[in-house]
Amino acid sequence: MEAVPHGRAPGMRCGPGDDNTVLQLLNVESAYGPIKAIRGVSLKVRQGEIATVLGSNGAGKTTILKTISGIIDPRKGSIEFEGRSITAQDPAHIVQQGLSHVPEGREVFPLLSVRDNLLMGAYTRSDRDGVARDMETVYAYFPILRERATQHAGLLSGGQQQMLAISRAIMAAPRLILLDEPSLGLSPKLTREIFEIVVRINRERGTTILLVEQNANMALNASDYGYVLENGRIVMEDTCERLREKEDIKEFYLGLKDEGVRGERRWKKKTWR
Numbered sequence: 001m002e003a004v005p006h007g008r009a010p011g012m013r014c015g016p017g018d019d020n021t022v023l024q025l026l027n028v029e030s031a032y033g034p035i036k037a038i039r040g041v042s043l044k045v046r047q048g049e050i051a052t053v054l055g056s057n058g059a060g061k062t063t064i065l066k067t068i069s070g071i072i073d074p075r076k077g078s079i080e081f082e083g084r085s086i087t088a089q090d091p092a093h094i095v096q097q098g099l100s101h102v103p104e105g106r107e108v109f110p111l112l113s114v115r116d117n118l119l120m121g122a123y124t125r126s127d128r129d130g131v132a133r134d135m136e137t138v139y140a141y142f143p144i145l146r147e148r149a150t151q152h153a154g155l156l157s158g159g160q161q162q163m164l165a166i167s168r169a170i171m172a173a174p175r176l177i178l179l180d181e182p183s184l185g186l187s188p189k190l191t192r193e194i195f196e197i198v199v200r201i202n203r204e205r206g207t208t209i210l211l212v213e214q215n216a217n218m219a220l221n222a223s224d225y226g227y228v229l230e231n232g233r234i235v236m237e238d239t240c241e242r243l244r245e246k247e248d249i250k251e252f253y254l255g256l257k258d259e260g261v262r263g264e265r266r267w268k269k270k271t272w273r
Contacts, residue, residue, distance in 0.1 A: 020047040022176055022208050023068070023099075028077035030067045037063040039232040040077070045176065045210050045225075050202050052211040052219040052240065054253060055229035061212040062104055064229070065178045068210075069101040070094045081176065096124050100174035104181045104212075106161040108168070110154025114145050117153045117164055121171030130173065137205075138167035141197050159190040166194070170201065176208045177201075183215045191215065195222050216253035220244050228253075 023045040030038050038060040045051045055061050066072045068079055070091035079087045086094050091101075100121075109117050118138065122131045139146040142163040148156060153164055162182055169177050182198065183191040195218050201207050213219040220226060220240045228236040228249070236248070243249050 021045070022047050022082055023210065024080045025064070025068070026078045026080075028064075028067060028074045028079060030063050030072050030074045032063075037232055038067070038229075041229075041232070041234055042077075043227050043234060043237070045208060048202070048206055048208055049224040050199070050209045050211055050222060052213060052223040052226045053229055054213070054216050054219060054226060054249075057214070059229045060232040061229055062180055063232075065101060065103075065180050065210070065212055068094075069099065069178055071101075095172060095174075098173075098175040099178065100169035100172045100176070101178040102165050102169045102180060102182070104184060106158070106165045108153040108156075108161050108164050110152060112153055113150050114153055114156070114164060115149040117168055118145075118171050121168035122173075124172060131171070134171055134173060138170050141170075141200065142167060158185050159187070159194070162186065162194060163197075166198070166201075170205075170207075174207065176210065179209055179211045179213075181213060182211075183213060183218060191218060198222060216249070220249075 021044045025041055025043050028038060028041045029036065041060075041064060043051070043053075053061050053064060063072065067074050068086075070086070070089050070093070073088040077087075078085060081094070081097055081099055084097070086097060086099070095101075109120060112120070115135075118135060119131075122134070125131055144160055145163060145167060148160065153161065156164060166177075166179070166182070169179075179198065182194050186194065198209065198211070199222050202209050211219055211223060220243055223240045226238065226240045226243045227234050228243075236243070236246070238246070244254075
């Protein structure tokens with residue numbers, strides 16, 4: 001199986017008993033018209049960790065991130081960031097509080113240069129020296145962006161656009177990054193490279209990360225704590241080390257389930273344990 005060599009010291013692992021919560025959702029419910037996308041979701045992300053939300057297509061993973069960042073207003077529940085409510089606040093205000101969102105599908109500004117895309121990420125900042133340092137930092141993480149600095153972002157490959165989207169988030173100097181499906185449409189090799197950089201950002205900059213990802217193996221190897229989302233509800237949570245050993249995770253997310261009719265029957269009747 002694939003693995004991301006995160007190189008994290010054992011003492012850096014965060015656990016559910018820690019009280020250094022950066023982000024907390026309590027009984028959050030969001031919908032698209034009459035269709036409920038997430039139902040009573042409660043989760044915590046702790047300082048300095050990478051937390052991940054696993055789930056199949058349509059489970060509600062992206063909706064969680066959009067609700068946190070203010071793109072969607074929750075119908076119920078509350079969201080707190082660093083002890084302050086950000087429930088249903090304007091996305092621009094939430095960015096100013098220190099939270100950046102890397103959306104699914106990259107969503108770079110295609111007609112702006114790579115450099116101007118990066119500067120757009122820093123639009124809330126007034127510390128020129130800090131912006132210049134962070135520009136050098138992202139160029140060090142992703143040297144291809146320096147090479148393409150004057151090129152229109154729309155001409156980059158999908159992988160390069162993902163690098164740019166992550167770098168644009170870094171340019172806001174966030175304390176928490178919401179990262180939505182960074183492996184989407186990328187080759188296994190490029191996916192591994194992206195995840196290695198994500199772990200470096202967390203380790204070297206101390207940036208807390210909430211990761212949504214369908215590649216469960218990559219996500220579990222890169223993250224500290226995980227939540228499993230099914231039909232808009234959290235059905236399981238634990239440290240990623242323990243989740244990797246759970247039979248349900250092995251069967252339904254790591255491709256180690258039974259084959260044939262028996263396997264199909266177990267999928268349809270699964271109960272999380």
